[in-house]
Amino acid sequence: MRRLNIIAFVVLLLAVAGLFALSPRNTQKIQSAFLDFIAPFLKTGSALQTKITAIREGLKTLPQIEQENEQLRVELKELKATNQMLRDLGLENNKLRRALEYRERSIFKLVPARIIARDATTWWNTVKVDRGFADGVEPDMPVLTEDGLVGKTTTVAEHASTVLLIADENCKVASNVEGSREQGIVKGERTSTNALPEISLNFLSKTADLKPGQKVYTSGVGGVYPSGILIGVIKQFEVRALDGHATLVPAVDLTTIEDVFIVTGRK
Amino acid sequence: MMLFLFLFVATFVALVAQHFIPALPWLHEARVMLMPVVFFFGAISLPAWAMLALAFASGFMWDALNVQILDSNVEISLGWSIILYAALGAIMSGFRPLYQRGHGWEIHCLMSGPLVSVMVLAEYLMITFRRGEFLFPKIVWWRIGGAGLVAMMIAPLIYFILQTIALTFGWVAPRRRKVVQ
Numbered sequence: 548m549r550r551l552n553i554i555a556f557v558v559l560l561l562a563v564a565g566l567f568a569l570s571p572r573n574t575q576k577i578q579s580a581f582l583d584f585i586a587p588f589l590k591t592g593s594a595l596q597t598k599i600t601a602i603r604e605g606l607k608t609l610p611q612i613e614q615e616n617e618q619l620r621v622e623l624k625e626l627k628a629t630n631q632m633l634r635d636l637g638l639e640n641n642k643l644r645r646a647l648e649y650r651e652r653s654i655f656k657l658v659p660a661r662i663i664a665r666d667a668t669t670w671w672n673t674v675k676v677d678r679g680f681a682d683g684v685e686p687d688m689p690v691l692t693e694d695g696l697v698g699k700t701t702t703v704a705e706h707a708s709t710v711l712l713i714a715d716e717n718c719k720v721a722s723n724v725e726g727s728r729e730q731g732i733v734k735g736e737r738t739s740t741n742a743l744p745e746i747s748l749n750f751l752s753k754t755a756d757l758k759p760g761q762k763v764y765t766s767g768v769g770g771v772y773p774s775g776i777l778i779g780v781i782k783q784f785e786v787r788a789l790d791g792h793a794t795l796v797p798a799v800d801l802t803t804i805e806d807v808f809i810v811t812g813r814k
Numbered sequence: 815m816m817l818f819l820f821l822f823v824a825t826f827v828a829l830v831a832q833h834f835i836p837a838l839p840w841l842h843e844a845r846v847m848l849m850p851v852v853f854f855f856g857a858i859s860l861p862a863w864a865m866l867a868l869a870f871a872s873g874f875m876w877d878a879l880n881v882q883i884l885d886s887n888v889e890i891s892l893g894w895s896i897i898l899y900a901a902l903g904a905i906m907s908g909f910r911p912l913y914q915r916g917h918g919w920e921i922h923c924l925m926s927g928p929l930v931s932v933m934v935l936a937e938y939l940m941i942t943f944r945r946g947e948f949l950f951p952k953i954v955w956w957r958i959g960g961a962g963l964v965a966m967m968i969a970p971l972i973y974f975i976l977q978t979i980a981l982t983f984g985w986v987a988p989r990r991r992k993v994v995q
């Protein structure tokens with residue numbers, strides 16, 4: 548083995564040992580710094596993806612106007628593009644109006660954030676948003692939409708944060724069930740993904756009489772999540788050896804959300 | 815050195831790009847692992863010391879972005895992916911003589927699949943040991959195998975792009991195929 552390779556190997560081992568010895572606080576600092584570094588690239592990628600999608604969707608209408616003459620084709624394309632743009636604007640307007648109304652009537656101080664990247668891993672369920680320390684965001688702040696709970700912040704950088712989604716096994720939320728005295732812990736399943744979110748309500752009593760369609764809300768126990776935020780709806784309830792277990796349908800569609808709110812406090 | 819710098823940038827670009835490639839619904843939500851495939855090209859084309867440096871960079875970036883810290887506890891230590899990348903990179907590096915003899919793309923393609931699967935499996939095992947409960951439903955194996963399968967499918971394209979750029983700029987020596995007279 549060449550001397551250079553041995554040196555590189557020893558340096559690698561020392562560097563890894565140094566990283567292993569880091570405290571959680573320092574690890575988080577490194578993560579924040581790297582997230583800050585990569586965030587502009589993710590934002591650019593996100594904008595690029597939006598543009599590509601728009602172009603691809605625009606191209607889909609071309610076969611429909613093949614019969615038309617050249618002038619009409621151009622005109623029609625222009626009109627369609629304008630129409631589509633107006634429709635998109637209308638939809639976005641409605642969405643933003645709903646969000647604004649929710650923000651105004653909410654009892655929480657909400658920081659609006661946009662998802663800039665979804666997860667690139669197989670086993671973790673997180674998203675990156677474009678708000679960080681500079682906007683008053685800190686770790687362990689609840690993230691929600693007008694429809695319900697999304698998750699909580701974990702790593703926070705200056706202008707970006709990582710949000711742990713409720714579909715992740717590590718995201719545990721104390722909760723209660725509408726119309727009953729049942730309380731439990733909602734958590735994601737290990738095999739859950741953003742596209743196939745599987746969340747469940749555990750540690751219910753075996754005698755719980757829960758029906759599909761009952762809503763599950765945060766109970767406020769634990770301090771991270773305020774009480775009364777909708778998490779999901781019961782899909783199925785089963786009694787296991789030691790406890791009752793319910794499968795939930797998340798209130799928020801984690802595959803399509805683009806805008807979220809970060810709860811930074813109470814009004 | 816230039817090839818190393820180029821692959822370092824390529825690895826970073828692959829990491830960013832990977833965020834915008836959705837999971838594959840037809841493969842039980844298996845992921846397209848772009849960054850490891852780029853890294854494995856580095857492992858086969860770079861000398862061992864540079865491969866280790868690239869393993870450090872790749873593993874560090876992956877962990878810095880994905881390691882979870884909850885309630886002041888690090889779930890899996892920052893740095894474990896470096897070891898994983900270095901170990902798998904060392905296996906790939908063992909095939910470097912074949913790459914130098916002009917059999918690069920076949921080796922890169924054949925090895926990327928199993929190595930990516932091992933990488934995803936190792937991640938799952940780490941999570942399993944940390945969180946408890948040995949859960950191995952079918953879907954887990956689909957995702958592990960699926961990631962490897964997709965890696966094998968994209969490997970020739972990644973190889974072609976990176977090798978062409980490297981050859982164009984003279985960062986790698988042209989292939990030395992044996993000529994039979």
